[in-house]
Amino acid sequence: MKRASFLGHIAWTGAGIAYVLGADGLVHAADAAPGQFSFVQISDSHIGYAGPANADVHATLEQTVNTINALPVQPAFVIHTGDVTHVSKATEFDDARAILSRLRAPLLAIPGEHDVIGAQGPPRFAAAFGRRDAAGRGWSSWDQGGIHFVALINVGEGETMGVLGPEQLAWLEKDLAARAPSTPIVVFGHVPLFAVAPEWGWTTMDGTKAIALLRRFSSATLLNGHIHQIIEHQDGAIRFATARATAFPQAAPGTPGAKPGPLAVAPGSLLGVLGYRTVEIATAAAWQDVSLAQS
Amino acid sequence: MRALLAAVALAAFLPAGAAGAAAPSTTVHIRDDAFTPASLTVRAGETVTFINDDDDAHTATADDNSWDSEGLTQGQSWSHRFTKAGKVTYHCTVHPMMHGALIVKSAR
Numbered sequence A: 001m002k003r004a005s006f007l008g009h010i011a012w013t014g015a016g017i018a019y020v021l022g023a024d025g026l027v028h029a030a031d032a033a034p035g036q037f038s039f040v041q042i043s044d045s046h047i048g049y050a051g052p053a054n055a056d057v058h059a060t061l062e063q064t065v066n067t068i069n070a071l072p073v074q075p076a077f078v079i080h081t082g083d084v085t086h087v088s089k090a091t092e093f094d095d096a097r098a099i100l101s102r103l104r105a106p107l108l109a110i111p112g113e114h115d116v117i118g119a120q121g122p123p124r125f126a127a128a129f130g131r132r133d134a135a136g137r138g139w140s141s142w143d144q145g146g147i148h149f150v151a152l153i154n155v156g157e158g159e160t161m162g163v164l165g166p167e168q169l170a171w172l173e174k175d176l177a178a179r180a181p182s183t184p185i186v187v188f189g190h191v192p193l194f195a196v197a198p199e200w201g202w203t204t205m206d207g208t209k210a211i212a213l214l215r216r217f218s219s220a221t222l223l224n225g226h227i228h229q230i231i232e233h234q235d236g237a238i239r240f241a242t243a244r245a246t247a248f249p250q251a252a253p254g255t256p257g258a259k260p261g262p263l264a265v266a267p268g269s270l271l272g273v274l275g276y277r278t279v280e281i282a283t284a285a286a287w288q289d290v291s292l293a294q295s
Numbered sequence B: 001m002r003a004l005l006a007a008v009a010l011a012a013f014l015p016a017g018a019a020g021a022a023a024p025s026t027t028v029h030i031r032d033d034a035f036t037p038a039s040l041t042v043r044a045g046e047t048v049t050f051i052n053d054d055d056d057a058h059t060a061t062a063d064d065n066s067w068d069s070e071g072l073t074q075g076q077s078w079s080h081r082f083t084k085a086g087k088v089t090y091h092c093t094v095h096p097m098m099h100g101a102l103i104v105k106s107a108r
Helices: A024-029 A057-069 A090-100 A121-128 A168-175 A207-214 B002-018
Strands: A004-005 A010-018 A037-042 A078-080 A107-109 A140-144 A148-151 A185-189 A219-223 A232-235 A238-242 A275-281 A285-289 B025-030 B039-042 B047-052 B075-081 B086-091 B099-105
Touching: A037 A057, A057 A090, A057 A275, A148 A168, A168 A207, A185 A207, A207 A219, A232 B086, B025 B039
Parallel strands: A037 A078, A078 A107, A148 A185, A185 A219, A219 A238, B025 B047, B039 B099
Antiparallel strands: A004 A285, A010 A275, A037 A275, A140 A148, A232 A238, B047 B075, B086 B099
16 A cells, blocks of 8 residues: 655645636635635735826725735735835835735735835834744744745845845755755745846846755745745746736836836726735545455 | 936926026936046035936945935935045945045035
């Protein structure tokens, strides 16, 4: 008799659903069995931006919150993967907090580079979206729903791209060393951990060191923001996915003549390129293969 | 929209520049993810104004953190008076690949 079991297979339900009210999001969520573990990722709200790419970033974040609150099965938590604000102003943090505090599910947030501008950015972010790590360094990990979650901080000054730094990598190595290879791992970070477009700064310079630490796990998923569009990538047992923004899209890497930054789309099509992501964790599956001699 | 706002920012600045003989003032535009001019020479005591013409957010931040515009959205500007002679390099904290330099010469 041979047994095999898979715990915590990560199932994606409509990754980055366009959040037109009453559309796909509700249909997918209705499929979820009550009690099933799920969480939601939102990203890049850029509260404080006002321009041709989105005249009202407050409204699109509010619509996101309302849509998540209307899900028939509330997620275990909502993670905001950074760039909550546009330029780290106190009023931007106040406005973002006022909107996000209306979420029914618990909120976790990690900073993007727009949240740590100037000397006051980091303390404002910490005050508005208090972090879990007791040491106050910002990164954290926890176990929930059979998953080991890790929230990384990979924005910092003085680098041309995302960076984790030796202190955080040492912490991550120690944190992951205590986990069995069969433990499903989900890692959050603002800037993509893999090289999406290094020429635009869309990579984490020491991300490969973090990825190396994840190789021994049978399932690892890395969820990021920063690039305001969905790009998925598979590397062995490691799955990467970036998320849509709630504020505005950016150009796809490699688009001729394009550069990173707010991208204005045709009137009426903005909501189709903004969104959030629901992630459901499937329950354990087990089966047996029985030979005729055993039966 | 971008061109319009940039024009407004420029127009708002020009009168001050015209009066520059009495109070020397110089401008660095932040445009298309670059500081223009990338290198600027001023006299000690002069004020430099950084204007963000881009739709994206930027900062002008000394590499040694001795001064920092903090976040500038489109059309916003920030001014700083440079009193000490020497070369100062700076960058944008949101886009660290953006670099600029100011050469501050001794006052006459």
